[in-house]
Amino acid sequence: MPTQSDIQQAIQALSFNPYTVREDFPILSEIFQRGEKQVPLVYLDNAATTQKPRQVLDTILHYYHHENANVHRGIHTLAERATEKYENARKKVAEFIGAPSEKTIVFTRGTTEAINLVAGSWGRKFLKAGDVVLLSEMEHHSNIIPWQLLSQSIGIELRYIPVTEEGTLVLDQLPQLVDERVKLISVTHMSNVFGTINPVKEIVAFAHERDIPVLVDGAQSAPHMPVNVQELGCDFYAFSGHKMCGPTGIGALYATERWLEEMDPYHGGGEMIRSVWWDRATWNDIPHKFEAGTPNIAGAIAFGAAIDYLQRLGMDAIHQYEQALTRYALERLEDIPGFRIFGQAPERGGVISFYVGNIHPHDVAQFLDADGVAVRAGHHCAQPLMRKLGIPATARASFYFYNTPEEVDILVQSIRKLKEFFGDGF
């Protein structure tokens, strides 16, 4: 078992210090009153959303204090400032995921909207009744429902790459699953239930040999590891700012220039047009063609600030540290009698879904909350997967670079106490 001193050694070798970065996150010093006792917040719900550093929060305030104006439509100084900052954020996003140009980055509300955009603009144009979209059984609802909606309106069919008990994709079945009717493969890079990191590059290679485009749901990968969309080779990559130190309501879709040029617009309105007549219009250049209406300007600029923040720590270092912390946690948790982990993939990130005895995840989360430990309990937007696993829900602890081994110790202690309180459950 990696000891405290092993992990402290791993921390020494990093280019950042997880203890000192915590000072950038005001909310991490939150203290809760529990009867007579005071307990510090131990925030382990990072797969749902992460906390925001002062640098990001200050950017939002600074924007509204000194830069606020609508983008792209003004001659005045503020309009120029806002536009420049907004477009500069797009460059940062492009660079962050290794996109060839900022033209390939469309700002969206998040991963969900990015996938809906692809389903709406690409799917409606390039898919027809009888075509198949291949998903996997570990997808978040946001990578299932947009395709179900499309299926209802234009009659496409859905197929799923199965998952194994340990939470990996059964890729051996790809040759059987993929026939000439399959027109898109859409899979998650990292599972928000199992923590599994999927071999997306291999899936893309397999698909491209057959001229099938691939969408990658990067909601859980972009925040936690270096990502290069050109290396992955994917056609589309969707991710959310709020899961990587940015604010809510902002995210991005990367798509190859070729697809963006060929796709129809998503929403109609201002900004996405070039010329408008009473009965028709022509479209703005990409990516603006996909950004109708006033965008989340402050959000995009703050997203850029979040990226600056992460880049400063280094995505390699973040990944390395989270790997060490996850190993540290897994070994301690597995040591608890009756502790069951859903997701044992060899390649995994810092998401741990679990059951303790037969204690219901709600009771687990409520008990941990009394100790200040924030974990999620529920189906994690993966109801069909939960049904397949034969469980109603799981409790889930998920880490970010600001979590510490001491916080893992508090989690482990609290779970041990929980077992005393509830017994083995009902």
Add this chain to the structure above:
Amino acid sequence: MAFDDLYQEIILDHYRNPHNFGEIQRSCTIVEEDNPTCGDQIKLSLWVDENKTIQDIKFSGQGCAISIASASIMTETVKGKTTNEAREIADTIITTMRGEGEPDVLDEYGDLIALKGVIQFPARVKCATLAWHALEEALQKAETGE
């Protein structure tokens, strides 16, 4: 918000040893309710006699401590009551749990007093009311005979 207000001893007792757990072994009304957001499920069997009195009621299913305890207490509370009385109690509990009534009314219903703590935990109200919604549905079904 105190954890102990939620998980009172009465709740834990009912959770560890739920009353009226199982199924009635005769023809009766059966309903199933679930709460997809947390995966809780309850199956209720209800036997109402010709005088509209609840002769027997049992439940089975899975759920958290709050939902199991609430179901156990619910069956205890309404057994022997008339369908009208049961409906009135269900209505009172559900409105109170939503924070719309006076919590102290729960004091009049025996072990139900233990559910008072749930009101402070909005995320758990659904757990506590699942069995009561199932009861409402079963009463409705028993009445209309479908």
